[in-house]
Amino acid sequence: EPEVTQTPSHQVTQMGQEVILRCVPISNHLYFYWYRQILGQKVEFLVSFYNNEISEKSEIFDDQFSVERPDGSNFTLKIRSTKLEDSAMYFCASSETLVGQPQHFGDGTRLSIL
Amino acid sequence: AQTVTQSQPEMSVQEAETVTLSCTYDTSESDYYLFWYKQPPSRQMILVIRQEAYKQQNATENRFSVNFQKAAKSFSLKISDSQLGDAAMYFCAYERRNDMRFGAGTRLTVKP
Numbered sequence: 001e002p003e004v005t006q007t008p009s010h011q012v013t014q015m016g017q018e019v020i021l022r023c024v025p026i027s028n029h030l031y032f033y034w035y036r037q038i039l040g041q042k043v044e045f046l047v048s049f050y051n052n053e054i055s056e057k058s059e060i061f062d063d064q065f066s067v068e069r070p071d072g073s074n075f076t077l078k079i080r081s082t083k084l085e086d087s088a089m090y091f092c093a094s095s096e097t098l099v100g101q102p103q104h105f106g107d108g109t110r111l112s113i114l
Numbered sequence: 115a116q117t118v119t120q121s122q123p124e125m126s127v128q129e130a131e132t133v134t135l136s137c138t139y140d141t142s143e144s145d146y147y148l149f150w151y152k153q154p155p156s157r158q159m160i161l162v163i164r165q166e167a168y169k170q171q172n173a174t175e176n177r178f179s180v181n182f183q184k185a186a187k188s189f190s191l192k193i194s195d196s197q198l199g200d201a202a203m204y205f206c207a208y209e210r211r212n213d214m215r216f217g218a219g220t221r222l223t224v225k226p
Contacts, residue, residue, distance in 0.1 A: 033212070107158045
């Protein structure tokens with residue numbers, strides 16, 4: 001069964017540095033998402049992306065964050081000038097075109113900011 | 115903003131027994147989708163079951179079924195004949211226009 005893959009599985013970065021989290025969605029999916037899960041807390045929606053544009057974003061997704069689909073397969077989340085509170089699990093997900101289709105999640109990237 | 119509440123941080127069930135996980139949500143919309151996702155220790159979130167708000171019939175997927183009460187904004191998950199592999203974090207989620215909101219999760223333990 002096709003899967004969403006995320007790399008790296010664990011990223012350690014110094015505070016203030018930029019980090020790029022990578023995701024390869026399922027190939028025939030057209031909607032892409034990023035979520036984060038701070039340790040011990042709920043999964044939080046960050047952004048959805050369709051047709052090379054942000055479709056929806058939450059209040060968390062401020063100017064520090066950006067997303068990009070640099071080629072036909074990768075979907076990236078860039079976090080500029082990282083802060084300690086950015087430490088979390090970051091999940092990528094993808095779904096087919098229709099709203100309400102289930103989202104398929106990757107294994108997540110654990111981001112640790114030192 | 116839509117909120118999703120799971121009032122049970124932890125639940126426990128004996129193997130082969132039935133357990134119900136609670137979820138309530140707050141929305142002013144009439145057209146939305148509800149999901150239950152399972153997150154085992156391996157971290158990947160897996161879809162368990164999905165419900166369209168416009169459908170009155172409760173969704174069922176093998177041993178998993180929901181009790182969807184739209185007026186009460188309640189969406190509980192029933193797991194029948196619980197198995198050891200059902201042990202995981204379970205997240206209730208609300209989606210509208212590709213914006214998905216999750217509850218805080220319920221950790222389910224299955225006792226042999």
